[in-house]
Amino acid sequence: MRSYPQTHLISSFEILHISLTTVSMSAQPDMISNLPDELLVQIVSCLPFKECVRTSVLSKRWRYQYRETTNLGFKESDFVSPSLQDPDRIDARQRFVDFVFQWVGRVQNRVVESFELCLSSPRAYLAQVEALIAFAVRKQVKKLVLDFSSPTWRISPSVPDHEVFVVVPESVYNLTSLESLTVSGCRGFDTKRFADPGIFKSLSFGWMRLLDVEYLLSKAYRLVSLNINNCWELDIVGMEGNLREVSIQNCKFPDVSLSFDLPRVDIFKYSGDIIYLRFNRMNTIIKEVHLDFQMLIKEYEDPNDPNTLCDHLYGLRSAMTLTVCPYLLRVIQQPIYQMHLLQPLTTQHLVLKTRLHPKEFNGIMILLSNCPDLETLTLDMLPPTSFSTDPTYPGIDHKTYWMQNMTCICLMKTLKVVVVRNFVRGRNDLNVLKYLIRYGTVLERVELYLPYGVDEDKKKFANEGAEMLQRSSKHVHVPCAQFLKR
Numbered sequence: 001m002r003s004y005p006q007t008h009l010i011s012s013f014e015i016l017h018i019s020l021t022t023v024s025m026s027a028q029p030d031m032i033s034n035l036p037d038e039l040l041v042q043i044v045s046c047l048p049f050k051e052c053v054r055t056s057v058l059s060k061r062w063r064y065q066y067r068e069t070t071n072l073g074f075k076e077s078d079f080v081s082p083s084l085q086d087p088d089r090i091d092a093r094q095r096f097v098d099f100v101f102q103w104v105g106r107v108q109n110r111v112v113e114s115f116e117l118c119l120s121s122p123r124a125y126l127a128q129v130e131a132l133i134a135f136a137v138r139k140q141v142k143k144l145v146l147d148f149s150s151p152t153w154r155i156s157p158s159v160p161d162h163e164v165f166v167v168v169p170e171s172v173y174n175l176t177s178l179e180s181l182t183v184s185g186c187r188g189f190d191t192k193r194f195a196d197p198g199i200f201k202s203l204s205f206g207w208m209r210l211l212d213v214e215y216l217l218s219k220a221y222r223l224v225s226l227n228i229n230n231c232w233e234l235d236i237v238g239m240e241g242n243l244r245e246v247s248i249q250n251c252k253f254p255d256v257s258l259s260f261d262l263p264r265v266d267i268f269k270y271s272g273d274i275i276y277l278r279f280n281r282m283n284t285i286i287k288e289v290h291l292d293f294q295m296l297i298k299e300y301e302d303p304n305d306p307n308t309l310c311d312h313l314y315g316l317r318s319a320m321t322l323t324v325c326p327y328l329l330r331v332i333q334q335p336i337y338q339m340h341l342l343q344p345l346t347t348q349h350l351v352l353k354t355r356l357h358p359k360e361f362n363g364i365m366i367l368l369s370n371c372p373d374l375e376t377l378t379l380d381m382l383p384p385t386s387f388s389t390d391p392t393y394p395g396i397d398h399k400t401y402w403m404q405n406m407t408c409i410c411l412m413k414t415l416k417v418v419v420v421r422n423f424v425r426g427r428n429d430l431n432v433l434k435y436l437i438r439y440g441t442v443l444e445r446v447e448l449y450l451p452y453g454v455d456e457d458k459k460k461f462a463n464e465g466a467e468m469l470q471r472s473s474k475h476v477h478v479p480c481a482q483f484l485k486r
Contacts, residue, residue: 072107073116073145074100082151093119097128104135112136114143114180120150123165133169140177149185149207153230159207161187182227184208191216198222209233210251217241248272249292268316271325279315285346289319292353293327314343322371323351326382329363349376355384356428358393361401364432365408374410377436381422381429398428402435411439423448423480424458425465437473448480 079096080089100117115136122129129148136144148166153159164187172181173193183189184206191212197219204227213236217223224242228234229249236253239246240261247269257276262268265283271292291312309331316322322345329352350371354360356379368374418436420429433446448466450459459482466480 070111071114071143072103072112073114074103075116075118076120077118093125097125100132101128104132112139112141114145115139115141116143116145116147116182118145118147120148120185121163121165122148126165129166130169133172137171137175140175142177143180143202144172144175144178145182146172146186147182147184147206149230153185153207158232159230164208182206194219201225203227204229206230211235214238268319270312274309277312277315279312282315282318284318286316286319288321288323289316290323291316291328292323292325313345317343317345317347319345319347321349321351322347323353323380324367325353326355326357326360329354329360329367331363332366333362343370345371346373347371348373349378350374351378351380353380353382355382356426356432358396358398358401358428361396361398365406368410369408372409372414374415376417376419377415378419378421379429379432381420381424381426398431402428402431407439411436411443412441414442415440416442416444418443418446420446420448422451423462423465424451424454425462430465430469433469434472437469437476440476443476446476446478448478450480450482452482454482 074096076093076096079099080092084092097119115132117129117132117136119125119129133146146166146168148164150163153163164185166186167188168183168186170193173190174195176196176199178199180202181200182204184204186208189205189208189210191210192215194216197216198221200220200223202225203216203220203223204225206227206229208231210228210231211233213228213234217226217239221241225245226239226243227245227247227249228251229247230251232252234251234253235255236258237255238259238261242264243262244264245267246260246262246265247267248271249269250272252273253275255275257278259278259280260268261281263281263283266287268282268286268288269290269292270277271290274293291309293309309328313328313332350367352364352367354364368377415436418433418440420433423429437443437446446469448462450462454462463480466478470476470478
């Protein structure tokens with residue numbers, strides 16, 4: 001089956017708005033708005049909370065339906081602009097907390113299935129946080145999200161202990177209605193305190209010290225989704241079970257290896273430091289694999305000994321969609337590792353996060369050569385760094401590299417679509433695309449998407465590049481469009 005990337009991003013609210021507008025403009029009555037209240041409540045409850053509230057503007061029939069939603073989600077970022085400074089920011093945060101309590105006060109006697117509270121650095125609101133968590137527990141929610149992480153932590157090398165305030169209360173550990181739990185930015189979290197870990201289908205942890213994860217996983221026999229990001233002291237050496245989705249991002253491990261026995265996994269994501277990932281038993285077909293080590297790239301510095309990346313690729317060779325970072329592209333071209341690496345992948349959609357620096361060229365060709373079934377290639381262009389603006393690299397001429405007579409099986413037999421995200425017509429992207437068009441004998445489309453909000457001059461320059469590519473090919477369609485932001 002051909003794998004096409006998502007090219008147009010549109011919200012659930014916009015889909016619903018288009019549907020209602022289309023119906024109202026036709027001769028047919030508005031069938032959606034004429035549904036019983038019970039069904040309308042189910043519709044708004046399926047929307048993210050912010051979009052649910054926006055349905056009030058659709059029509060009179062929808063004006064108050066959002067108040068009946070069973071899924072409550074309160075995010076500080078929806079109310080408080082990151083550009084605000086004290087005291088305006090303090091006032092905005094207080095209005096946000098007041099809004100949450102006003103809403104909660106209106107639904108004391110209604111069913112609530114999910115509750116989400118995202119409030120950064122809540123030191124001034126610990127009593128309010130405790131009261132809101134108690135409300136969620138009383139409602140016996142199935143999904144609970146407690147996120148108290150701060151945006152400033154994302155640019156800090158470590159999280160100061162004095163900025164972590166919230167302690168998860170005992171009532172949450174004893175809440176047996178839960179199916180999905182997210183905890184982020186809390187202290188003293190204890191994975192062994194849950195009354196019944198077997199209730200969980202989804203778990204997500206972030207920005208905190210996390211111990212005894214293996215104990216929790218051994219008890220959570222229904223678990224299908226696990227997400228761990230920016231946690232430290234993660235004392236886990238193995239992961240097994242019926243997990244369908246695993247995401248581990250930017251965590252600190254006391255050990256240097258981690259094994260996986262996941263025969264049913266569909267989505268696997270890993271980012272952060274390089275440790276030895278052993279894939280003992282994996283699904284014969286994995287829908288998505290993401291490997292991201294770009295945080296390891298230092299300016300003007302070549303990668304160190306990275307032979308474990310070869311094993312990572314081989315262990316995940318059954319990925320239908322494979323996403324890799326610039327660091328991996330730079331590493332795999334090293335001659336001493338190529339013989340160890342070269343094992344065919346079954347990948348049909350390859351996503352390359354790249355700056356198209358000459359240091360990455362050989363790595364791109366190696367991956368293309370080892371994806372004989374590739375149908376879609378996506379170049380996800382990253383913003384330049386100070387080292388990437390220098391096109392020189394010993395042994396590789398960025399002006400002539402893609403003019404060489406080199407090809408591979410996927411270009412001759414399977415590659416049909418090339419997508420470029422954040423296309424700005426730089427020094428090397430046109431050369432790469434000309435090469436793909438020249439040797440892609442079955443190539444049908446080269447889709448170019450500009451960065452969101454790009455100015456008119458750059459947009460014109462990019463469109464001229466698209467027209468130039470189109471003139472160079474008679475068999476490939478080269479559309480250029482604005483990339484829509486969700």
